Amino acid sequence: MSFFPEVSKIQYEGPSSKNPLAFRHYNAAELVEGKSMREHFRFAVAYWHTMRGTGGDPFGPGCAVRPWEDGTDSVEMAVTRVKVAFEFMEKLGVDFYCFHDRDVAPEGKDLRESNANLDRVVVALAEEQERTGIKLLWGTANLFSNPRYVHGASTSCNADVFAYASAQVKKAIEVTKQLGGENYVFWGGREGYMTLLNTDMKRELDHLAKFFHLAVDYKKKIGFAGQFLIEPKPKEPTSHQYDFDAAACLNFLRQYGLNDHLKLNLETNHATLAGHSMLHEMIVASSAGMLGSVDANRGDLMLGWDTDQFPTDLYLTTSIMLVLLEQGGLAPGGLNFDAKVRRESFEPVDLFHAHIGGMDAFARGLKVAAKIRAEGTMKDIIKKRYASWDAGIGAKIEKGGASFEDLESYMLAKGNADKNVSGRQEMLENLLNRYIELA
Numbered sequence: 485m486s487f488f489p490e491v492s493k494i495q496y497e498g499p500s501s502k503n504p505l506a507f508r509h510y511n512a513a514e515l516v517e518g519k520s521m522r523e524h525f526r527f528a529v530a531y532w533h534t535m536r537g538t539g540g541d542p543f544g545p546g547c548a549v550r551p552w553e554d555g556t557d558s559v560e561m562a563v564t565r566v567k568v569a570f571e572f573m574e575k576l577g578v579d580f581y582c583f584h585d586r587d588v589a590p591e592g593k594d595l596r597e598s599n600a601n602l603d604r605v606v607v608a609l610a611e612e613q614e615r616t617g618i619k620l621l622w623g624t625a626n627l628f629s630n631p632r633y634v635h636g637a638s639t640s641c642n643a644d645v646f647a648y649a650s651a652q653v654k655k656a657i658e659v660t661k662q663l664g665g666e667n668y669v670f671w672g673g674r675e676g677y678m679t680l681l682n683t684d685m686k687r688e689l690d691h692l693a694k695f696f697h698l699a700v701d702y703k704k705k706i707g708f709a710g711q712f713l714i715e716p717k718p719k720e721p722t723s724h725q726y727d728f729d730a731a732a733c734l735n736f737l738r739q740y741g742l743n744d745h746l747k748l749n750l751e752t753n754h755a756t757l758a759g760h761s762m763l764h765e766m767i768v769a770s771s772a773g774m775l776g777s778v779d780a781n782r783g784d785l786m787l788g789w790d791t792d793q794f795p796t797d798l799y800l801t802t803s804i805m806l807v808l809l810e811q812g813g814l815a816p817g818g819l820n821f822d823a824k825v826r827r828e829s830f831e832p833v834d835l836f837h838a839h840i841g842g843m844d845a846f847a848r849g850l851k852v853a854a855k856i857r858a859e860g861t862m863k864d865i866i867k868k869r870y871a872s873w874d875a876g877i878g879a880k881i882e883k884g885g886a887s888f889e890d891l892e893s894y895m896l897a898k899g900n901a902d903k904n905v906s907g908r909q910e911m912l913e914n915l916l917n918r919y920i921e922l923a
């Protein structure tokens with residue numbers, strides 16, 4: 485039985501193809517800088533958006549047409565949905581998926597029943613992984629949908645809620661391990677505040693850190709070898725989320741002695757909500773050796789919330805791939821399409837169009853990035869821009885051989901600083917456009 489009878493396996497047909505259900509750039513086996521595209525990207529499908537998204541918004545209910553749904557949130561439906569998900573991923577040709585515990589299995593009347601539901605669906609997930617070879621990039625726990633998490637999970641004012649969240653995460657880590665998950669993600673769903681009038685920020689941050697330490701201890705205890713990741717986001721649903729951006733997360737991890745245990749999972753739309761470009765966030769994390777994985781999507785510049793659209797912008801994908809090539813890859817992390825089709829794109833085939841577009845945009849970005857690196861012009865321009873640091877007084881300062889007094893005598897003798905040279909921004913932008921044309 486097929487859930488997508490109108491779609492067969494998506495093939496690579498090359499840049500001149502006009503077939504909307506074919507790849508024009510993503511060619512899994514094609515080598516770029518000696519590595520296949522498949523290995524570079526480690527693409528993942530996000531179960532919550534692709535399998536559970538209904539297209540509902542504050543002005544109207546879901547209208548997505550999903551013929552396989554029977555209208556219930558039963559375990560049986562969840563098991564059928566697993567089959568749908570794997571048929572979709574097989575046809576698309578992605579190697580990984582990601583889920584929250586509550587996306588794959590329904591929440592029960594209490595923790596025990598929720599765990600049992602999850603166990604039943606995990607059997608089905610394991611079978612499909614076995615059948616297809618598709619792997620779990622990361623698992624996570626939904627600590628934000630249930631009303632018990634109204635004040636947050638590990639940062640809740642209610643200690644029982646902290647305990648419940650801990651038990652839920654314990655189970656989610658176990659299940660991730662059982663399914664061979666390569667990472668485990670912590671996105672601080674409601675870990676933040678709506679108003680400081682009722683909030684003890686210091687206490688909440690201490691609790692957040694405590695929660696991570698408990699998770700790290702348990703990871704060690706059960707021998708889960710996957711990588712722990714924290715996903716920054718500045719706002720939504722709370723007005724201020726504690727994991728604001730890469731810099732705030734790095735500071736938090738260092739302050740609480742957690743930086744050896746967690747890396748960052750960066751999401752494009754979260755970067756832009758924080759007032760940064762994704763490139764900024766990527767460089768902050770990567771230069772600290774803390775870039776672990778990417779949630780690939782994009783926002784809408786005209787809307788101030790997390791629209792989670794599929795990435796199609798070649799400047800964006802090129803910049804992401806430049807950083808990834810520079811740091812030598814992302815494994816065990818990957819590129820997870822934390823993205824959803826628009827409410828208006830309600831047919832199942834739209835899920836294919838969306839992912840194909842994202843994969844092609846990344847493939848093209850990879851080719852552009854590889855061209856930029858092969859020619860070396862951009863790197864040379866940056867290198868030259870800092871040439872004054874390679875010798876003379878610059879080298880002396882960098883090596884720590886110059887005090888304020890030394891620098892004063894140097895400048896008193898010289899009289900004035902050497903002339904500055906132009907930043908050439910427009911020339912560089914034109915050069916980037918040339919690479920995009922070439923690739």
Ligand code: XLS
Nearest residue numbers: 624671715751779790822
């Ligand atoms: C929400 C987050 C979420 C995480 C997983 O904005 O992006 O989807 O990736 O909990």
Ligand code: NI
Nearest residue numbers: 715751779822
């Ligand atoms: Ni995300």
Ligand code: NI
Nearest residue numbers: 751753790822
């Ligand atoms: Ni998001």
